[in-house]
Structures are given as structure tokens and as C-alpha cells.
Amino acid sequence: MKITLDPGHGQFGNPGALPGYYEGTRVFLLAQALKEELEKYRDTEVVITRKTIGDNPSLASRGGEAAKNGSTLFISLHSNAASNPAAHGVSVFRSVKLPESEELGRLLGGAVVNTMKKYTEITYLRGVMTRTDDFGGEILDYYGVIRSSVKGGNVKYSYIIEHGFHTNLTECGCMFDDHTLKELAKAESDVIAAYFGLKRKDEPDEPVGYVEYTVQPGDTLSSIARRYGTTWRVLAEFNGLDDPDLIIDGQIIKIPVKDVIYVGDTVKLKDDKTTYFPGGNPFPGWVKDYYYVVSKTSDSKGRPVYRNGDRCVLLGNKINKRSGAHGTPINSWASVAYIEKVK
Ligand SMILES: [Zn+2]
Known part of the structure; x- marks a missing residue:
């Protein structure tokens, strides 16, 4: 599946409560980390709207890129701001055109909250919301990135995620931490992978069956494994052998068979x-x-x-x-x- 990530603003967009914090820089780094996590899965391609940290494309072209490149999922990454420094919490906005995207929005919001709350103790989910406006008699999404992403109907899930408030000292500190940023990327990627049933690239192909081999005099588990291009550990585990040195002539050893065809393919x-x-x-x-x-x-x-x-x-x-x-x-x-x- 194709996913477009949109780190909001430009490099020095929106300073936060802590000196040196810029929303546009932190969400750019979050997008890189999230792309790295998501591309650990098979058949997953991630496009980032800002090609370099200095880029700051228009709102319409950010969402428009997702609409045109065949993405199923679009996420605009942000941290929030308010004049009241006490304001805090995670907000998720979804497209008013895509009511079925509510559930994934809730899961993503929950993952962000669970990650941030460990450090802040105050972060909570303000809600999965829609915000609309009247465009010459047509009720459309208020936010330009969401509005432009759902044009054409390819994108089925379109969100803005506000990762807490950078105007809040505690939540700003959380987003300013490189380790937490990586944890957020992992948590969001886990939710997306589970929701869409993505399979990891580094997971070995699951065997879909086995062939049987009858142990001959002189065989060891290692020699059998070599013959079938596998390892004695794989065979020991697959056959539930407690002692891999103890195999006897005439014993049946199952050799797992890998294949590119899976159930559901x-x-x-x-x-x-x-x-x-x-x-x-x-x-x-x-x-x-x-x-x-x-x-x-x-x-x-x-x-x-x-x-x-x-x-x-x-x-x-x-x-x-x-x-x-x-x-x-x-x-x-x-x-x-x-x-x-x-x-
Ligand atoms: Zn923002």
C-alpha cells in the first residue's frame, strides 16, 4: 500500500515552549522515523510531502500529492498550539467525507496518547474530530491538506494528528526528545500495520507445509538440514526435538516447505x-x-x-x-x- 506523510509547516515553523523547538523541524524528523518503520513491511511505500527539511509546499499540493500518487492513507503530522500554556492533549482530525476512517483515527490517536503519556502523565485524547466549512454552498473539510487529499477518492483515510501542544512545556519536551519521537513512530506504524494486516519484510516466509524425510544411517540433523537448504535449529524446532543430537534410523523428520503462495493470496x-x-x-x-x-x-x-x-x-x-x-x-x-x- 502507498502512504503519504505530510510533516506540517517549514523548517522553522512554529517555535514551542522550549527554546530551539520548531514544530516544522520535529514533525519532519517524526515523518522520517515513521517512514523508516513503515517500510519494514512488505509492499509498503511511503512518500513524504517535504522532500527536504527546508521544503514548505502549499497545503493544496501536500494533500494533492497523496490524491494523485495513489495513496490509501494520508497523515499530516503536527504539534498543536494555544495561547493558554496549560492546554494539552492529542487531537486527530479526519475527513468529513470518510466516516469509515473514524476507527483508525481513534487507534492512531490512542497510540500517540499512550506513548506521550508515559513521559508527560497529562496527555489524553481530545477526540477524533471533523471540522468543516461552507465552500460556496458545499460543505467540505476545513483543513486544506485534508480537503485536497480526498479529492478524486483514492485516499480512504486522511488525518491531521496533533501530537500534543508545543505551547505546553511538558508536551513540548516530549516531542523535543529524539527517543520519544522514535517511539511515536513505532507506535503509529504498529497501529497501521495491524489495521491493514501488513507483513514484515524481515519475517521469514511461513512454511505452508512439509515433506517427510526418513533418517538414514549416518544422518545428523545438520546433514539433513544442509540437504534441504535449512538449518538444524529450524528442523529441531519444527519437529519439536528436545535433543537435536538424538535422531534414530528410520525416524521421520518433517522438512518445512516454503512457498510463495499463501492462504488468502x-x-x-x-x-x-x-x-x-x-x-x-x-x-x-x-x-x-x-x-x-x-x-x-x-x-x-x-x-x-x-x-x-x-x-x-x-x-x-x-x-x-x-x-x-x-x-x-x-x-x-x-x-x-x-x-x-x-x-
Ligand atoms: Zn501544525
Whole structure:
């Protein structure tokens, strides 16, 4: 997914209660840290509206960038200001056009509050709010960044997050701390990853099944592991072996099998494949008109399913290639060698 982060203002925009604090500098650094956290996830691309710390694009072009670059999520990062130095707390503004974004707004606000409160003890969630204005008879978002981000309808989640008040000495101190800034980035990234079900890049692919190996005289767990391009630790853990040195001839060792196909993946049949099951019948012409959702990679006991010696997955829902509409499941096993993932 694509995400646009918008650190508010310019480099020296909005001094805070502490000398040397500038909102525009701190939120720029927060955006960098948040981008770094988010890009630890697969298929996640983060664009920052200010390319350098000195940039200060117009409000319309900040939101407009998200609207045009295909982002799903837009977050404008800020710290708040008030003439009363006692004012404090976290505010989240969402687009009035996107009522379904309320929940993620609440989760993000909660994550910011929980992080800041550890240090300030006073930070709380002032609310997830909308603010509107009348634009020649049309009620639109008051804030220019939000208003411009939701034009065109690509962006489904658009927020301004006010990370406490920089006019409040305690909350300003929190945002002025590099360690806290990193913690905020991590907390916000965790919420986004969980909400959208993102998978981390550094997590190994989960095995979708295993093959069985019968221990031969002279085998060690290490020698078996080498043969299958894995390590004895992986095999010991996968097989629940308390003592990896103790394997006996004839014992069955399960070798986890990695594959690029996961349950829930959308797949299509490869163009050069003309038979439905491995070694099976030619498939009818209509089969190629659809994508399919992988609904199962193994049987009820967790074993990989083989058909004629090929590892197979169960194809579930049909997805219309043009409209994206889901149809009735076909529930047919197909060789993993016969299908490929659809982005
Ligand atoms: Zn601001």
C-alpha cells in the first residue's frame, strides 16, 4: 500500500515552549522515523510531502500529492498550539467525507496518547474530530491538506494528528526528545500495520507445509538440514526435538516447505497451462476468465496436499478479472506449479 506523510509547516515553523523547538523541524524528523518503520513491511511505500527539511509546499499540493500518487492513507503530522500554556492533549482530525476512517483515527490517536503519556502523565485524547466549512454552498473539510487529499477518492483515510501542544512545556519536551519521537513512530506504524494486516519484510516466509524425510544411517540433523537448504535449529524446532543430537534410523523428520503462495493470496492460472489438475483433464475455457483466492494449502491435519505428486492448493472464490467482483467458490485443487500470484 502507498502512504503519504505530510510533516506540517517549514523548517522553522512554529517555535514551542522550549527554546530551539520548531514544530516544522520535529514533525519532519517524526515523518522520517515513521517512514523508516513503515517500510519494514512488505509492499509498503511511503512518500513524504517535504522532500527536504527546508521544503514548505502549499497545503493544496501536500494533500494533492497523496490524491494523485495513489495513496490509501494520508497523515499530516503536527504539534498543536494555544495561547493558554496549560492546554494539552492529542487531537486527530479526519475527513468529513470518510466516516469509515473514524476507527483508525481513534487507534492512531490512542497510540500517540499512550506513548506521550508515559513521559508527560497529562496527555489524553481530545477526540477524533471533523471540522468543516461552507465552500460556496458545499460543505467540505476545513483543513486544506485534508480537503485536497480526498479529492478524486483514492485516499480512504486522511488525518491531521496533533501530537500534543508545543505551547505546553511538558508536551513540548516530549516531542523535543529524539527517543520519544522514535517511539511515536513505532507506535503509529504498529497501529497501521495491524489495521491493514501488513507483513514484515524481515519475517521469514511461513512454511505452508512439509515433506517427510526418513533418517538414514549416518544422518545428523545438520546433514539433513544442509540437504534441504535449512538449518538444524529450524528442523529441531519444527519437529519439536528436545535433543537435536538424538535422531534414530528410520525416524521421520518433517522438512518445512516454503512457498510463495499463501492462504488468502489472489492467483491466476499460468497462461501456458491447459490442464486443470496436475496430469488431469483440460480445463474449460471459462476458467481463465477469473482470478482465484487460495483458500487452503493443506489438509485438516496441516499436511501439504498432493495430487499426482504435485503440491496443490485449494482455489476458492472466483474473482472477475475486470470488475474485481467475487463470485462463488470453485473449490478445486490446483498445482502450485500451475498458478501465479496476482499483485
Ligand atoms: Zn501544525
